[in-house]
Amino acid sequence: MSARLGIIGFGTVGQGFLEVLIKKGADLPVKLVGIAGRSKGEIFIDEGIDPAEALRCVAEGKNLNECFKDALRLPSLELVRKGNLDILIEATPTNLETAEPAFTYIKEALKSGIDVITANKGPVALHYSELKNLGGILRFEATVMSGTPVLGFIEDNLKGVEILGFRGILNGTTNFILTEMSGGRTYEEALKEAQRRGYAESDPTADVEGFDALAKILILVNVFMGKALSPTDVKREGITSLPATTGDFKWKLVATAIKKESGVEVSVKPERIYPDDPLYYVDGTENALLIKTDILGTIMLKGPGAGRLETGFAIFLDLLKVLKEREKI
Ligand SMILES: NC(=O)c1ccc[n+]([C@@H]2O[C@H](COP(=O)([O-])OP(=O)(O)OC[C@H]3O[C@@H](n4cnc5c(N)ncnc54)[C@H](OP(=O)(O)O)[C@@H]3O)[C@@H](O)[C@H]2O)c1
Numbered sequence: 001m002s003a004r005l006g007i008i009g010f011g012t013v014g015q016g017f018l019e020v021l022i023k024k025g026a027d028l029p030v031k032l033v034g035i036a037g038r039s040k041g042e043i044f045i046d047e048g049i050d051p052a053e054a055l056r057c058v059a060e061g062k063n064l065n066e067c068f069k070d071a072l073r074l075p076s077l078e079l080v081r082k083g084n085l086d087i088l089i090e091a092t093p094t095n096l097e098t099a100e101p102a103f104t105y106i107k108e109a110l111k112s113g114i115d116v117i118t119a120n121k122g123p124v125a126l127h128y129s130e131l132k133n134l135g136g137i138l139r140f141e142a143t144v145m146s147g148t149p150v151l152g153f154i155e156d157n158l159k160g161v162e163i164l165g166f167r168g169i170l171n172g173t174t175n176f177i178l179t180e181m182s183g184g185r186t187y188e189e190a191l192k193e194a195q196r197r198g199y200a201e202s203d204p205t206a207d208v209e210g211f212d213a214l215a216k217i218l219i220l221v222n223v224f225m226g227k228a229l230s231p232t233d234v235k236r237e238g239i240t241s242l243p244a245t246t247g248d249f250k251w252k253l254v255a256t257a258i259k260k261e262s263g264v265e266v267s268v269k270p271e272r273i274y275p276d277d278p279l280y281y282v283d284g285t286e287n288a289l290l291i292k293t294d295i296l297g298t299i300m301l302k303g304p305g306a307g308r309l310e311t312g313f314a315i316f317l318d319l320l321k322v323l324k325e326r327e328k329i
Pocket residue numbers: 008009010011012013014036037038039040076091092093094101119120121142143146305306307308311
């Protein structure tokens with residue numbers, strides 16, 4: 001029997017996931033029954049929604065309820081409660097103060113035995129220890145480095161290995177800005193260019209003040225270093241007051257976690273990076289993560305940290321894992 005799928009949040013990531021599902025998952029035993037967006041509308045069809053039709057509808061600038069006139073309307077929480085879902089894809093905007101409303105959606109779903117795949121950093125960074133034991137499976141590959149599957153890599157390939165620390169460039173927007181600045185542009189000029197290209201939001205605070213990278217390093221630490229740290233445990237500094245650079249180093253916004261006798265020390269701050277450091281060669285919107293281990297020394301993963309199809313693919317990978325764990329494939 002097909003797994004019944006619902007999506008909450010139908011923006012870049014929700015749509016990107018459907019695009020990947022159409023391209024790569026045509027034979028998977030899944031049936032999309034509900035999509036709850038906000039301005040994009042909210043539709044529920046028990047017999048199944050045609051994903052291509054849903055994508056076409058929003059690409060034409062229409063609301064889903066205009067295109068699927070016979071569909072029931074189930075807003076986000078109602079979709080979780082009444083949709084009889086097997087799997088919820090949660091892709092609403094990240095809120096790093098309260099994690100809401102996503103936290104409520106995810107908690108409700110997991111408690112009812114619905115498996116959840118989320119791209120949303122808030123609930124995982126702030127509430128992982130509560131969410132991990134609620135019932136359903138929780139997966140969140142898209143939350144860290146989006147399309148570069150770092151979480152799955154560690155989970156699948158480093159079993160039994162002790163993680164001694166992480167060090168990485170986990171925010172593509174700031175890395176793009178800093179790359180531009182290493183070519184001589186000022187912070188203001190580089191930010192404007194990032195906004196022009198769609199890499200930075202009109203309010204760039206979450207990126208440039210280091211909150212986004214903080215959420216990602218917290219997820220890594222709390223999931224793989226067995227801690228339950230919160231944002232106030234992280235020393236955080238943004239990039240807004242850095243000067244343009246033309247010397248033999250580059251500024252990078254580096255997220256670091258180091259295992260110490262006393263616990264794990266975590267920080268996000270700009271660092272001068274020289275050519276003998278592998279992070280020196282991570283430019284533009286790319287992300288990279290160095291994983292320090294007890295047995296294998298240091299492993300480095302590098303790749304895309306954002307993007308519609310990239311993030312959609314991370315959700316798709318999680319979907320495959322959930323279907324496998326539920327013995328559907
Ligand atoms: N974009 C990336 O490359 C990327 C990468 C990794 C992780 N993520 C994470 O993925 C999530 C989604 O990102 P995105 O880029 O897809 O953002 P987005 O394009 O802004 O899409 C978010 C969608 O959620 C809708 N929404 C907001 N509140 C809602 C609610 N309560 N119920 C239902 N829908 C709601 C919004 O509706 P409106 O259209 O009405 O605003 C919007 O369509 C975020 O948490 C983000 O941090 C994104």
